Amino acid sequence: MSVPFLDLGAAVGEVRAELDAAWTRVMDRGWFIAGAELDAFEAEYAAFCGAEHAIGVANGLDALSLVLRAWEIGPGDEVIVPGHTFIATWLAVSYVGATPVPVEIDPATANLDPSALEAAITKRTRAVMPVHLYGQLADMTAIAAIARAHGLRILEDAAQAHGATRGGQPAGALGDAAGWSFYPGKNLGAYGDGGAVTTNDAELARRLRALRNYGSERKYVHDLRGVNSRLDELQAALLRVRLAHLPAWNARRSRIAERYLGALAGAPGLTLPTVAAGSSPSWHLFVVRHAERDALHTALAERGVQTLMHYPTPPHHNGAYAEEFAGVSLPLSEAFAAECLSLPIGPQLGDDAVAEVVAAVRAACAQLAG
Numbered sequence: 001m002s003v004p005f006l007d008l009g010a011a012v013g014e015v016r017a018e019l020d021a022a023w024t025r026v027m028d029r030g031w032f033i034a035g036a037e038l039d040a041f042e043a044e045y046a047a048f049c050g051a052e053h054a055i056g057v058a059n060g061l062d063a064l065s066l067v068l069r070a071w072e073i074g075p076g077d078e079v080i081v082p083g084h085t086f087i088a089t090w091l092a093v094s095y096v097g098a099t100p101v102p103v104e105i106d107p108a109t110a111n112l113d114p115s116a117l118e119a120a121i122t123k124r125t126r127a128v129m130p131v132h133l134y135g136q137l138a139d140m141t142a143i144a145a146i147a148r149a150h151g152l153r154i155l156e157d158a159a160q161a162h163g164a165t166r167g168g169q170p171a172g173a174l175g176d177a178a179g180w181s182f183y184p185g186k187n188l189g190a191y192g193d194g195g196a197v198t199t200n201d202a203e204l205a206r207r208l209r210a211l212r213n214y215g216s217e218r219k220y221v222h223d224l225r226g227v228n229s230r231l232d233e234l235q236a237a238l239l240r241v242r243l244a245h246l247p248a249w250n251a252r253r254s255r256i257a258e259r260y261l262g263a264l265a266g267a268p269g270l271t272l273p274t275v276a277a278g279s280s281p282s283w284h285l286f287v288v289r290h291a292e293r294d295a296l297h298t299a300l301a302e303r304g305v306q307t308l309m310h311y312p313t314p315p316h317h318n319g320a321y322a323e324e325f326a327g328v329s330l331p332l333s334e335a336f337a338a339e340c341l342s343l344p345i346g347p348q349l350g351d352d353a354v355a356e357v358v359a360a361v362r363a364a365c366a367q368l369a370g
Contacts, residue, residue, distance in 0.1 A: 060181025
């Protein structure tokens with residue numbers, strides 16, 4: 001049996017009739033930018049996140065960078081980021097001309113370690129950007145206490161955390177704002193690029209709505225130097241369909257994760273994800289660790305199981321930042337990046353496929369331990 005990492009086609013097939021109806025509704029209306037579908041999606045997604053406002057934008061990177069722009073963060077300012085994350089977290093900071101300041105991760109969850117946060121704060125620090133990596137919320141209570149004590153803004157990078165909670169509180173309204181990605185492979189994925197910001201700050205929401213639309217709140221009146229970053233009507237309509245199914249799909253991911261956690265316990269050399277107390281992850285990814293990660297990846301491929309690496313090179317070692325951060329050492333982040341491997345966990349993954357993954361992982365680990 002061949003097990004793909006994620007079967008987006010199966011997800012389409014499950015809700016095809018609803019997607020077709022949404023598509024037809026947009027086509028028949030003949031209105032494709034900034035219309036009724038976007039308004040409805042923004043209201044529905046804000047409610048889902050427990051936030052007062054949602055602002056649809058073109059992608060997740062824009063969601064983060066536009067918030068920083070709205071806060072007038074730029075050259076000379078610093079934003080604290082985790083050492084292990086997708087590079088978009090860092091790029092958003094660089095895009096506005098500010099400097100990303102990396103801190104170490106909690107090796108158990110791979111999220112930003114609050115105990116490392118305070119030492120990174122300087123007089124130039126303006127904001128903290130915790131990432132809810134792999135779908136598990138960072139320790140926002142501890143992070144917020146430190147950030148508030150120093151007068152810092154908090155921008156959640158929630159690109160992988162659609163529907164995740166910690167202490168019963170959902171991602172999206174735990175800081176001053178949250179940036180979301182609707183890249184097709186996300187738990188809530190569009191059929192192309194898309195993103196959003198959620199916030200309880202009405203003035204921030206107003207500025208973001210203008211910034212995404214050429215800096216304009218009224219046609220041909222441009223009070224801000226904005227950009228073109230709008231979530232279009234078709235993507236909004238299709239996302240509304242998927243949003244209605246998201247709780248059930250996340251529940252399927254959770255059941256698969258529970259099976260993995262039980263069935264893979266004790267596999268030689270394998271470190272399983274740690275779920276922090278009070279957390280209910282969205283399980284965007286199920287990431288294991290192994291000292292011989294590349295060999296495990298190859299062994300699983302030979303057994304028909306597709307796995308991916310999220311993310312094998314930490315941002316400060318990527319070419320975009322390697323020169324600037326040449327003297328920076330983040331051993332925990334670097335070790336996690338060298339050992340992480342993501343197993344299939346999409347909501348359309350059937351019981352037989354899950355069993356196949358378990359058998360393949362246990363056999364491959366035993367082989368490597370040989």
